[in-house]
Amino acid sequence: MSSNLTPIKNLERHIFSLPPHHFSYNNWELLVQLSDPEKTAPDLVNASEKCVKNVLEAARMHGVIEIVGRKLTPWFTNKGLESEIALLTQERQQLIAKTMLLDHHGNALSDMFSQYGIHSEIVKGPTFSNLLYKNREDRIYSDIDFLVKIDDVDRANRVIKDYGFVIGDKQLAAAERTLEYQWVLKTATLDILIEIQADLIHSPSLRRHVGYGYWEHTVADRFNVSPLVKLLLTAIMHTACSNKFGVLKVLVDVLQACRRLTPLDDIGLKLVVRQLQIELEVVTTVNLVANLFDDANAYRIAALFENVFHAKLSSRLI
Numbered sequence: 001m002s003s004n005l006t007p008i009k010n011l012e013r014h015i016f017s018l019p020p021h022h023f024s025y026n027n028w029e030l031l032v033q034l035s036d037p038e039k040t041a042p043d044l045v046n047a048s049e050k051c052v053k054n055v056l057e058a059a060r061m062h063g064v065i066e067i068v069g070r071k072l073t074p075w076f077t078n079k080g081l082e083s084e085i086a087l088l089t090q091e092r093q094q095l096i097a098k099t100m101l102l103d104h105h106g107n108a109l110s111d112m113f114s115q116y117g118i119h120s121e122i123v124k125g126p127t128f129s130n131l132l133y134k135n136r137e138d139r140i141y142s143d144i145d146f147l148v149k150i151d152d153v154d155r156a157n158r159v160i161k162d163y164g165f166v167i168g169d170k171q172l173a174a175a176e177r178t179l180e181y182q183w184v185l186k187t188a189t190l191d192i193l194i195e196i197q198a199d200l201i202h203s204p205s206l207r208r209h210v211g212y213g214y215w216e217h218t219v220a221d222r223f224n225v226s227p228l229v230k231l232l233l234t235a236i237m238h239t240a241c242s243n244k245f246g247v248l249k250v251l252v253d254v255l256q257a258c259r260r261l262t263p264l265d266d267i268g269l270k271l272v273v274r275q276l277q278i279e280l281e282v283v284t285t286v287n288l289v290a291n292l293f294d295d296a297n298a299y300r301i302a303a304l305f306e307n308v309f310h311a312k313l314s315s316r317l318i
Contacts, residue, residue, distance in 0.1 A: 031055045034071050035064040035248050036293055037138045037256065041071040049079065056084075063249030066092065067138045095140040098190060102126070105185060105192055106144040109160060118156050119149035119214055123200070123234050124253075131231060132256035139253075143193035149214040150198045157181055157196055165194060178202040179213075200234070201241045212237040216276055223275070225268025232257035232301075233272065233282070240281045245288070245318060254289045258298040270304055279308040287311075288318050 033042050034055065044052065052075060059068035069088040076084045106122055113120045125141030133139045148156045161167075165183035167175075175181040179198035184191050199213040212234075220230040235253040243250045261269065273282050283305035290298035305311060 027051055027055055027058070031058050031062070031064075031068070032248070032292060034068045035059070035062070035252055037067045037133060037135065037252065038259070041075075044072075044075050047075070049081075052076075053084075062247045064252060066095070066140050067252070070135075070138070092137065096137060098142065099126070099129075099140055101187070101190075101192055102141065102144050102194075105163075106146075106194060109146070109163060109194065112159050112163070113146070113148075113156060116155060116159060118152040118159065120146045120152065120156060121214070121217065123147045123197075123217065124238060127231065128235070128253050128256070131228075132235075132253065132260060139256075143195055145195045145197055145200075147197050147200065147214050147217055153179075153181070153196060153198045157183075160194065160196060165192075177204055179207075200237055203241075206241060210237075210241060210278060210281065212241065212276075212278075219275055220268070220272045223268065223271055225272060226261070226265045228257065228260045228265060229269050229272055232261060232269070233276070233278070236282055236285045237278070240285045245285075251289055251292065254285055255293050255295060255298060258286060258289065258295060258301050261297065261301065263300070266301070266304055269301070273305070279305050280310060280314060283308050283311045284314040284318055 030042065030047075030051070033039065052072060056065070056068060056072060059065045069092065073085060073088060076082075076088075103126055106126065110120070110122060123145050125139075125144055129136050129139035129141065146156065160183050163185075165185045167181060167183050171182050180202050181196040183194050183196065185194070186192075199207060199211050201207045201211055217230065217234065220227070220233070232254070235250070235257045239245060239250040239254055245251070273279055283302055286298050286302040286305075289295065290302050
């Protein structure tokens with residue numbers, strides 16, 4: 001990768017699906033700026049309606065519509081584009097309603113798992129939303145993931161089946177390989193998706209090199225370090241090994257987790273990362289986030305692992 005290309009431009013080339021003539025570098029840069037939940041929106045006084053709508057549609061594709069829509073609402077108001085505001089409001093209300101249903105069923109299942117002695121934790125979705133984001137509505141989710149101890153997965157699947165969720169034969173067969181069981185509860189208004197996961201790394205070939213199951217997830221607890229360390233590592237492993245840097249949403253999760261860790265957490269973070277042997281995944285992901293969002297916290301955390309073998313090369317490749 002040429003050194004004169006910014007991280008934003010490289011992400012545009014590698015993961016954005018629209019052709020360059022349709023979505024320019026300036027639009028991509030604007031999308032990234034608007035995706036940061038804790039920074040104010042840039043000056044949009046000279047932005048065209050076409051540009052703003054393209055960025056908004058890209059935000060939907062990249063899972064950051066809640067953040068970007070919130071920041072663009074004043075612009076639409078000033079332009080008198082009431083239809084766009086109504087659409088954003090309706091979209092937000094529908095997403096919030098779905099998360100409320102997800103939370104209800106997720107909490108009920110969590111209680112049942114606990115009663116049956118099933119070792120599990122809800123990861124990503126509501127955990128990130130509640131603990132990493134100042135505005136919970138900035139991190140809406142479309143499903144709930146339970147990370148379950150491998151020995152308890154069969155029992156967890158029986159419990160969720162008895163609860164009323166169903167899984168198709170093809171999905172069940174695929175889950176034997178991915179360790180991701182996708183259960184659906186059909187309601188009068190929409191389908192509720194809850195996943196039982198034995199490992200956040202879904203590729204069997206990749207799991208031969210690195211895994212992130214219930215045991216790895218709870219190492220931070222056993223070392224009695226800050227719970228924020230566990231949140232950061234979950235976000236990193238999901239981004240690097242499951243999502244593979246595919247959308248902005250997961251990168252924003254890492255950004256927010258970096259912001260919540262203080263320098264007092266650094267020793268604990270290094271301890272857990274060394275135990276799990278995931279230094280390369282951590283430094284690659286955090287370096288990308290630091291450069292993309294120009295965040296001091298992410299730069300600090302990346303510097304903790306700057307001596308990792310191949311760290312500079314991997315960061316340049318990604």
